[in-house]
Amino acid sequence: MFHLLDIIGTIAFAMSGALTAISKKLDPFGVFIIAFVTAVGGGTLRDVMIGRTPVGWMQDLEYVYVIALAFVLSILFRRKFDKLRTSLFLFDTIGLGVFTLIGLEKGINIGLHPIICIALGTMTACFGGVIRDILCNEIPVIFRKEIYATICILGGIVFFMLKKLHLNEDILYLSTSAVIISIRLMAVKYKWYLPVLDRN
Amino acid sequence: MFHLLDIIGTIAFAMSGALTAISKKLDPFGVFIIAFVTAVGGGTLRDVMIGRTPVGWMQDLEYVYVIALAFVLSILFRRKFDKLRTSLFLFDTIGLGVFTLIGLEKGINIGLHPIICIALGTMTACFGGVIRDILCNEIPVIFRKEIYATICILGGIVFFMLKKLHLNEDILYLSTSAVIISIRLMAVKYKWYLPVLDRN
Amino acid sequence: MFHLLDIIGTIAFAMSGALTAISKKLDPFGVFIIAFVTAVGGGTLRDVMIGRTPVGWMQDLEYVYVIALAFVLSILFRRKFDKLRTSLFLFDTIGLGVFTLIGLEKGINIGLHPIICIALGTMTACFGGVIRDILCNEIPVIFRKEIYATICILGGIVFFMLKKLHLNEDILYLSTSAVIISIRLMAVKYKWYLPVLDRN
Numbered sequence: 001m002f003h004l005l006d007i008i009g010t011i012a013f014a015m016s017g018a019l020t021a022i023s024k025k026l027d028p029f030g031v032f033i034i035a036f037v038t039a040v041g042g043g044t045l046r047d048v049m050i051g052r053t054p055v056g057w058m059q060d061l062e063y064v065y066v067i068a069l070a071f072v073l074s075i076l077f078r079r080k081f082d083k084l085r086t087s088l089f090l091f092d093t094i095g096l097g098v099f100t101l102i103g104l105e106k107g108i109n110i111g112l113h114p115i116i117c118i119a120l121g122t123m124t125a126c127f128g129g130v131i132r133d134i135l136c137n138e139i140p141v142i143f144r145k146e147i148y149a150t151i152c153i154l155g156g157i158v159f160f161m162l163k164k165l166h167l168n169e170d171i172l173y174l175s176t177s178a179v180i181i182s183i184r185l186m187a188v189k190y191k192w193y194l195p196v197l198d199r200n
Numbered sequence: 201m202f203h204l205l206d207i208i209g210t211i212a213f214a215m216s217g218a219l220t221a222i223s224k225k226l227d228p229f230g231v232f233i234i235a236f237v238t239a240v241g242g243g244t245l246r247d248v249m250i251g252r253t254p255v256g257w258m259q260d261l262e263y264v265y266v267i268a269l270a271f272v273l274s275i276l277f278r279r280k281f282d283k284l285r286t287s288l289f290l291f292d293t294i295g296l297g298v299f300t301l302i303g304l305e306k307g308i309n310i311g312l313h314p315i316i317c318i319a320l321g322t323m324t325a326c327f328g329g330v331i332r333d334i335l336c337n338e339i340p341v342i343f344r345k346e347i348y349a350t351i352c353i354l355g356g357i358v359f360f361m362l363k364k365l366h367l368n369e370d371i372l373y374l375s376t377s378a379v380i381i382s383i384r385l386m387a388v389k390y391k392w393y394l395p396v397l398d399r400n
Numbered sequence: 401m402f403h404l405l406d407i408i409g410t411i412a413f414a415m416s417g418a419l420t421a422i423s424k425k426l427d428p429f430g431v432f433i434i435a436f437v438t439a440v441g442g443g444t445l446r447d448v449m450i451g452r453t454p455v456g457w458m459q460d461l462e463y464v465y466v467i468a469l470a471f472v473l474s475i476l477f478r479r480k481f482d483k484l485r486t487s488l489f490l491f492d493t494i495g496l497g498v499f500t501l502i503g504l505e506k507g508i509n510i511g512l513h514p515i516i517c518i519a520l521g522t523m524t525a526c527f528g529g530v531i532r533d534i535l536c537n538e539i540p541v542i543f544r545k546e547i548y549a550t551i552c553i554l555g556g557i558v559f560f561m562l563k564k565l566h567l568n569e570d571i572l573y574l575s576t577s578a579v580i581i582s583i584r585l586m587a588v589k590y591k592w593y594l595p596v597l598d599r600n
Contacts, residue, residue, distance in 0.1 A: 021543070024539065024544075025544065025596050026539070026543045026544050026596070027543065027544055027545070027593070027594035027595070027596055028594050028595075029542070029543065029549050029550050029594060030540070030542070030543025030544055033543060033549075034543070044449065048248055048253075048448050048449060049244065049248060049253065049254065049255050049258070050253055050254045050255075050258070051251070051253025051254060051451070053448075053449060053450055053451025054449065054450045054451060054510065054512065054516075055449050055450075058449070058450070058512055058516045058519075059512075061513055061515060061516070064515060064516075110254065112254065112258055112259075113261055115261060115264060116254075116258045116261070116264075119258075130335075134334060134335070134534060135530075135534065135539070135540060135543070136539060137337065137537065137538065137539045138337065139224065139226075139335070139336060139337045140230070140335060142229070142230070143221070143226045143227065143229065143230025143233060143234070143335070144224075144225065144226050144227055144230055145227070149229050149233075150229050193227070194227035194228050194229060195227070195228070196225050196226070196227055248448055248453075249444065249448060249453065249454065249455050249458070250453055250454045250455075250458070251451070251453025251454060310454065312454065312458055312459075313461055315461060315464060316454075316458045316461070316464075319458075330535075334534060334535065337537065338537065339424065339426070339535070339536060339537045340430070340535065342429070342430070343421070343426045343427065343429065343430025343433060343434070343535070344424075344425065344426050344427055344430055345427070349429050349433075350429050393427070394427035394428050394429060395427070395428070396425050396426070396427055
C-alpha cells in the first residue's frame with residue numbers, strides 16, 4: 001500500500017517536472033532529466049547529506065522505470081494536460097505526503113534529532129521541485145507562492161506528536177499522510193498563502 | 201572564544217541570506233531556507249565532498265537554533281537594515297575569517313594537501329553565498345564584484361606559512377583570522393576589485 | 401594513452417568554462433571557479449552520489465594543476481578564441497568520450513546495474529557543463545540545443561554491447577571512445593538536433 005503510494009507520488013513528481021520542461025521548450029533529453037530530477041532530486045540530496053550512498057535510485061531500478069513511464073506519458077498527453085490537471089494535483093499531493101514520511105523515516109533510522117528528521121522529510125518532498133526550478137532558471141516556486149513546504153513541516157510535527165502515543169506504525173504513517181494531504185487540499189481550495197514580508 | 205566567533209559568523213551569514221530573500225519578495229519559508237543555506241551551505245558542500253556525513257548541522261542543533269534566531273531578528277529589524285549595515289558587515293567579515301579556518305582545519309584533519317585545504321576553507325566561507333545567489337536566480341556576487349574569495353585564499357596561504365613556524369595553535373588561528381579580517385576591511389575601504397577580463 | 405586523453409579532455413572542459421565566464425564578464429576568481437567546476441563538476445557529482453569521498457580531484461592534484469594551466473591559457477588567448485574554436489571543439493569531443501568511459505568504469509567497479517553505469521557516464525561527461533550554465537544563470541545548453549548527452553547514452557549502450565563480446569579491455573575502451581567521438585563529429589557536421597516537443 002505505502003509502496004504503491006510512493007510509486008504514484010514518483011509518477012506525479014516526474015510528470016510535473018516533464019511538463020515544466022516542455023513548457024520551457026527543452027528537448028527530450030532535457031525533459032527526461034528534469035522529470036528525473038524532480039522525482040528523485042529531494043531524496044538524492046537527502047541521501048548525499050546523510051551519507052546513504054550510492055543514493056537510493058541507483059540501488060532500486062524501479063524508480064528509473066517508473067520515471068521513464070511518466071516521461072513517455074507526459075510526452076503523449078502533453079496537449080491534454082489541462083484536462084488532467086486535477087488528477088495530477090491529487091497525485092502530487094499524495095507524493096507530498098509519502099515523500100515527507102520517507103524522509104522522516106530515514107532520519108529516524110540513523111538516530112537524528114526530530115527537528116533534523118523533519119528537515120529531511122521536507123527536503124525529500126520539496127527539493128526535487130527546487131532543483132527543477134533552478135535548472136529551468138526560475139526562483140523556486142515553493143519559496144514564493146504556495147504553502148507547500150510548510151505543510152511538510154506541520155506533517156512532521158504531527159508525526160512526532162502521534163509517535164508519542166505509541167500507535168501502531170501503519171496507523172502512525174497513514175494518519176500523518178492524511179494530515180498532510182488534507183491540509184494541502186484545504187490550502188489550495190481556500191487559497192492559503194504565507195504573507196510576503198514587506199521591507200517598507 | 202573561537203566558538204563564539206563561529207556563532208557570530210553564522211548569525212551574520214544567515215541575516216545576509218534572510219535580507220537578500222526579503223528583498224526578492226520571498227515568503228517566510230523561502231526567507232528561512234535562504235538564511236539557512238547561506239549560513240551552512242558552504243560547510244555542507246564541504247562535508248558532502250569529503251564524506252563527513254551526516255553533515256555538520258545535522259549533528260549539532262546549535263546551528264539550527266542560531267539560524268532560527270537570526271531569521272527572527274531579520275524579520276523584526278528588516279526595516280532598520282540600513283542602520284545596521286555597518287555592524288552586519290563587521291559580523292560578516294568575522295564569519296569570513298572563522299569559516300575559512302574551520303574549512304582549513306577539516307581538510308588538515310583528514311590529511312589532504314594544503315592546496316585542497318585552502319580550497320575547502322574558501323568553499324566553507326564563500327559557497328553559502330554562492331548557493332544563496334543561485335536560489336535567488338542571480339549570478340553569484342563573489343564571481344563578479346567584490347574581492348571576497350580571494351581573501352580566503354590569501355588567508356589560507358598565510359595560515360600554511362605561519363604553520364611552518366610551529367606557533368602555538370591559538371596564535372596561529374588568531375593571526376590568520378586577523379589577516380583575513382584586516383584585508384577584507386581594507387579591500388572594502390579602499391575599493392579593491394579584481395579587474396574584469398575584457399575579450400576585446 | 402588513456403590518461404593523456406583524460407588530461408586533454410580536462411583542459412578542453414576547463415577552457416570552455418573559462419571562456420563562458422569571460423563572456424559573462426566575471427572577474428578572474430569567477431573565471432577560475434567556472435573553469436574548475438566545468439572540468440570536474442560532473443565527476444564530483446558522480447563521486448558524491450556513489451559515496452567515493454573525498455572526491456577525485458581532492459586526492460589527485462594533477463587535475464588542479466591542469467585546470468590552472470587551462471585557466472592561464474584561456475586568459476592569454478581569450479582574444480584569439482575564434483581561431484581556436486576548431487581545436488577546442490575537438491578537445492571537447494575527446495573529453496566527452498573519455499569522461500563517459502571514466503564514469504561507466506566507476507559504476508562497474510562498485511557493481512551497479514548497466515543502466516545506472518550509463519547514467520554515471522553521462523553525468524561525468526555532461527554535468528560539469530550543466531553546473532557551469534547554472535552558475536552563469538542560463539538554462540543548461542545540453543537540455544535545449546545540441547545532441548550531446550544523448551551521444552554519451554548511445555556510447556554507454558555500445559560499451560555494454562561490446563563488453564558482451566569479451567574484447568580486450570583496451571580495445572573495448574578505444575572502440576567506445578571512437579563511437580562517441582565519431583557520432584559527435586557527425587552530429588555537429590550534419591546539424592543533428594533533438595526536436596523540441598511542442599505543446600500545441
